[in-house]
Amino acid sequence: MKTQKLTKGNIPLSPQIFYVLLSLAIKQRHGYEIMKQVQSDSQGKIKLGPGTLYGAIKRMLEEKLIIEITSDKQRRRVYKLTDKGRAIFQSELQRYNEAVELARQKKLLISPLINKFTLVYG
Amino acid sequence: MKTQKLTKGNIPLSPQIFYVLLSLAIKQRHGYEIMKQVQSDSQGKIKLGPGTLYGAIKRMLEEKLIIEITSDKQRRRVYKLTDKGRAIFQSELQRYNEAVELARQKKLLISPLINKFTLVYG
DNA sequence: GACAATATATCGTAAAACGATATAATAAAT
C-alpha cells in the first residue's frame, strides 16, 4: 500500500509541500537545507520537524515531484525538482497568486506598510 | 478530547480552511453557499465535499474563527467571521502574498498572459 | 407529481503533520 496522492491531482498542495517545492525551485538541496530554507522563506511561519520533512520527501519521491541526485554514498542526500514537480509548483504558485489578486480586488488585502498613522491621516 | 488546533497557532492554514475564511471575509454565508463560493473563488481547483465542509465548520466554530448567526430555527445555518477569524485570515493572506512576492523576485512566477509568442518575440 | 438542486449531517478510511526519539558525522570551542 504505497504512500499516496499528495491530495488528488496534487492540487491543492499543503503549505508544507509548497514551501519544499519553492525551496527546490531555486536550486537543488539536501534535506536539512530544505528545512532551513522553508523556515526562512516563510519568515519562520513554517517549521518542518524531521517527521514532516522526511515524510514529505518520501512521498514526493514516490510521486516523482523530486529525484535524488546524490553522487555515491555521501552523508548528505541531495534532491532536485523534476519537470513534473516544477509544473505542479507553478500551478500551485498560480493559485496563490490568483487568491491574492482576488483578495486585493475585494479590498481584503491590507498592506502591512499602512500603519495607524496612514489609516487616520491618509 | 475536543477537536483541535487547525495547526498550531493556526498558521499555516490548509488551503481548504483558507478559502472558507476568504468566502466569509466578503460576507456571511451558510454552509452550502460557502461550498459553492470556495469552488468559484478557487477556479474549481478546490471542491469541498460535505465531509470536509461540515467538519471544517465544526472545528472553526470550536476555534471561534466563525460564529453561527442563524436566527431561530431556519433551514440554512448562517456563519460569519469573528475578529479572531478575520485576523487569522489576514495573517494567512499575508503569507500567501509574501510567498508570491518571493517567487516573483526569484523569477519563478510565470505570467499566464505571456504565451509562446511573447517568449520568442518579446 | 416527478425530478433536480439545495442543504445539512455523520461515519469510516486514509493520508498528512508533527513531536519524540534515536543515531551519527562534522565543526567549533575550550
Next chain:
DNA sequence: ATTTATTATATCGTTTTACGATATATTGTC
C-alpha cells in the same frame, strides 16, 4: 585532544484533517 553544538538523516506513534459514501429532508422547477 576532548567536549559540545550543530548538522544530518531516519523511524515510530499519535493526532488531525480531508474526503468519499451515505443518508435525509426541503425547496424550486418542469
